[in-house]
Amino acid sequence: MQSKQLFNLDSIANQNSPIHNLDGFIKLICALLIILFTVISNQLIVPIILELYIIILIYISKIPYKLCLKRLLYLLPFGGFIILFQPFIHPGNVLWEGIFGLQITDTGLNWSILLISRLIVCLSTIILLSSTSPLHEIIQSFRKLKMPKEIAMIISIMVRFIFLFFEELESIQEAQKSRNFDIHNKNISYSWRLKQIGYTIAMMFIKAYAKGEKVYLSMISRGFSDNSELYTSKLDLKKYDYIYILTTIGIIITLEIITLAFSSNLGYFGVILNL
Numbered sequence: 001m002q003s004k005q006l007f008n009l010d011s012i013a014n015q016n017s018p019i020h021n022l023d024g025f026i027k028l029i030c031a032l033l034i035i036l037f038t039v040i041s042n043q044l045i046v047p048i049i050l051e052l053y054i055i056i057l058i059y060i061s062k063i064p065y066k067l068c069l070k071r072l073l074y075l076l077p078f079g080g081f082i083i084l085f086q087p088f089i090h091p092g093n094v095l096w097e098g099i100f101g102l103q104i105t106d107t108g109l110n111w112s113i114l115l116i117s118r119l120i121v122c123l124s125t126i127i128l129l130s131s132t133s134p135l136h137e138i139i140q141s142f143r144k145l146k147m148p149k150e151i152a153m154i155i156s157i158m159v160r161f162i163f164l165f166f167e168e169l170e171s172i173q174e175a176q177k178s179r180n181f182d183i184h185n186k187n188i189s190y191s192w193r194l195k196q197i198g199y200t201i202a203m204m205f206i207k208a209y210a211k212g213e214k215v216y217l218s219m220i221s222r223g224f225s226d227n228s229e230l231y232t233s234k235l236d237l238k239k240y241d242y243i244y245i246l247t248t249i250g251i252i253i254t255l256e257i258i259t260l261a262f263s264s265n266l267g268y269f270g271v272i273l274n275l
Contacts, residue, residue: 012063013134018240019061024137025144026241030248031129037252038121043259045269047117053251054124063131071127072120079119086112114273135159157215161208168207172200 014020019027034054038047058068092107129138139152176196183193263270 012067012131015062015132017060017062017132019057019128019132019244021240022132022244023237023241024133024141026237026245027129027133028138028141028145030245031125033248033252034125035122037255038118038125041118041255041259042114042272043263043266043270044114044117044273045259045266046255047114047121048269049251049255051117051121051124053248054121054128057128058124058131061128061132063128068124068127068131072123075123075127076119079123080116083112083115083119086115110271110273161211164211165204165208169204172203176200 034050038050041047055065058065087104087108088102090105090108090111092105094103095106095109096104133141135156139147139156143149143152181196182188183197185193258266259270263272
């Protein structure tokens with residue numbers, strides 16, 4: 001089941017749409033620009049407009065909104081858990097006071113709103129990039145940004161190993177089920193179940209080591225060396241690549257002008273919310 005989901009993610013990144021067909025380097029640059037501008041912004045209007053822009057891009061990419069929302073909800077707790085504490089730990093005007101001396105201040109609440117909006121935009125941008133760009137395209141794009149080729153190769157092999165890892169894990173689980181092994185069966189002693197889990201983990205390490213040896217020997221037999229030039233390609237931009245990056249830059253510049261010149265007319269959305 002897990003491997004099917006992984007292959008499904010890879011197939012989505014290889015679909016055909018105006019955003020999928022853009023050059024990977026342009027998509028990466030635009031994603032970095034959006035994330036950078038979102039992180040340095042202090043007004044709520046910026047992440048709101050950029051999130052709307054990303055939603056439009058997701059629609060053009062023909063990626064199901066349900067899938068993007070599911071991915072966002074999976075990733076949100078990693079940063080959202082820290083944001084939950086922000087309203088209680090910053091000094092300011094007390095808006096609510098509860099038990100054990102807990103207080104929600106206006107400064108902490110504003111900072112939390114800004115942080116969660118930044119996090120949503122950044123995660124949405126990453127989801128859009130990963131959903132419209134295959135792995136090798138993203139690695140090639142990072143190589144054009146002078147990422148060391150050793151790191152690019154390690155990342156590529158690591159991600160490819162994830163697919164193999166889940167396939168091997170599923171085959172082991174199927175073999176265990178065929179022998180009536182159930183990890184949640186409370187009729188079996190906890191220590192024995194724990195021992196079987198340890199055997200499974202050890203088996204996965206052994207299989208990973210053996211697979212690594214096979215991959216390395218295969219690479220050597222095909223002439224791989226430290227000087228091999230991998231993940232390199234010439235930048236070949238088309239009309240829609242220029243339209244995409246100019247539109248992204250234009251939106252960022254327009255937002256910067258709005259926040260500088262018209263922030264007083266935006267109400268709460270134009271207020272500087274940083275600490």
